[in-house]
Amino acid sequence: MRVDIVSIFPEYFAPLDLSLIGKARANGTLRLVVHDLRSWTHDVHRTVDDTPYGGGPGMVMRPEPWGEALDALAPPELTPPRLLVPSPAGVPFTQALAYELAAEPHLLFACGRYEGIDQRVLDHAATRMPVTEVSLGDYVLFGGEVAVLVILEAVTRLLPGVLGNAGSLEEESHAHGLLEAPMYTKPATWRGLDVPDVLRSGDHGRIARWRRDQALTRTGQRRPDLLAALDPQSLDKRDVTA
Numbered sequence: 001m002r003v004d005i006v007s008i009f010p011e012y013f014a015p016l017d018l019s020l021i022g023k024a025r026a027n028g029t030l031r032l033v034v035h036d037l038r039s040w041t042h043d044v045h046r047t048v049d050d051t052p053y054g055g056g057p058g059m060v061m062r063p064e065p066w067g068e069a070l071d072a073l074a075p076p077e078l079t080p081p082r083l084l085v086p087s088p089a090g091v092p093f094t095q096a097l098a099y100e101l102a103a104e105p106h107l108l109f110a111c112g113r114y115e116g117i118d119q120r121v122l123d124h125a126a127t128r129m130p131v132t133e134v135s136l137g138d139y140v141l142f143g144g145e146v147a148v149l150v151i152l153e154a155v156t157r158l159l160p161g162v163l164g165n166a167g168s169l170e171e172e173s174h175a176h177g178l179l180e181a182p183m184y185t186k187p188a189t190w191r192g193l194d195v196p197d198v199l200r201s202g203d204h205g206r207i208a209r210w211r212r213d214q215a216l217t218r219t220g221q222r223r224p225d226l227l228a229a230l231d232p233q234s235l236d237k238r239d240v241t242a
């Protein structure tokens, strides 16, 4: 997967040299390049923002540098990338969207700052590539950079070979629309607290069922919205196989 990121704070992405994302870059699974938006400015002050039409607080990111950046990174002769624009006005970022993005050959992230990017940048880009405004949640950050770090981590871990144990993807939270069951390791008793006996029984059918029940209970208690969204048929089927 190729990933381009455009930001006025490229140094925000230093963490992408670390850990499993760093390994994915080193072995070519992830070909990631971070670009400074100011590379596409031409004035002495390298200006990227201006006051909003219609008045109001703050500044808006100018269209010209963004237009040149997207032209350079998504040239018409190449297959267009999918443009992701983190925004408080975006669609919710979910595990389902992470899987969708993990199947894309080329992602292009545009990191807004200030009050956001001039809307015409997104409108013009949408005439030649898929554009998705995406939000991490119902809160507001200083800019898109942190959101890109989160999205990139969620997507990269889904790429083949990145996770040492791909089986982890099967049982983790949101893998089947449920929250994961509680996890335990040694010692069997710690500060007077015991590991549930079923997990030490060696009965894999019982253990799977117990985990399923725990996942359902937790999801019902903490995220009833996820439970309501599940297809009841799939729950029955899963219960049988568990």
Ligand SMILES: COc1ccc2nc(C(=O)O)sc2c1
Binding pocket: 086, 087, 088, 111, 112, 113, 114, 115, 116, 117, 134, 135, 136, 137, 138, 139, 140, 141, 142, 143, 144, 147
């Ligand atoms: C100006 O760019 C921004 C500002 C806030 C913000 N908040 C996000 C979020 O996902 O909460 S993405 C994002 C982008």
